[in-house]
Amino acid sequence: MTDHMISRQKIEYIRSLMHKKGREQLGCFVAEGEKLVLDLLKTRLELLEIFCTSDGLHDVRHQFPSVNVTLLSGKEMERISAFKNPSDVLALFRIPEAKKMTSDSLNGINLILDGIQDPGNLGTIVRTANWFGIPNIFCSNDCADIYNPKCVQSTMGALAHVQVYYLDLSELLKQATDLKIPVYGTFMEGENLYKTELAERALIILGSEGNGISSGLKKFLTKKISIPAFPEGSRELESLNVAISAAIVCAEFRRRTKA
Secondary structure (H helix, E strand, O other), X not given: OEEEOOOHHHHHHHHHOOOHHHHHHHOEEEEEOHXXXXXXXXXXXXXXXXXXXXXXXXXXXXXXXXXXXXXXXXXXXXXXXXXXXXXXXXEEEEOOOOOOOOHHHHOOEEXXXXXXXXXXXXXXXXXXXXXXXXXXXXXXXXXXXXXXXXXXXXXXXXXXXXXXXXXXXXXXXXXXXXXXXXXEEEEEEEEEHHHOOOOOOEEEEEEEOOOEOOHHHHOOOOEEEEOXXXXXXXXXXXXOOHHHHHHHHHHHHHHHOOO
């Protein structure tokens, strides 16, 4: 069945989900983009509603013929989109219940994000973690929200496959220390990543875009690592983008470990 038109009340409801407070109060989030929505429909996430323009309707109907769709005009889609250039498909999904962390959550290689502010960077890191089979990302409470529309879009569906925790990182790192899990931190000045011994069970800390790893977490580090610039010794830019750094580090850990 396909419904037409959208009420002002529904528009206000969807617009409220562009803000973290609205998402927390209503327990759902927005996903925009045909490929993203179709990918999320194949996961464990619970679909609440889906909206399409006539251009986006065909593929949704083809892959998910039983899903109820609200058909909108391009102008109506503009009113509910978080982006300057709206897509042809927008969906609302329920935010899944937060999963409790256990000691098993620290098995293998996992990422720690300290104060990552940009939703696009966070989403790209989640997508990268999914690519390299990294199951968990532990975020400081001041990181961007994983359900921010820009972040959701940047994950390209990976948020359904990577567990993202928000917690006190000091407590997490104390637990890692007790379990004798090595903790690596990325720095401009550190041991060359490509020459450093890498553990098969490890936590990797990536610091914020502007301030790096916070001083309170540095005491937990086992090793500071650095991605060298080429040619060796040259550095015309101050630093790499944090999402790019995450991809390089994850790739090197996967290349040299069996975890």
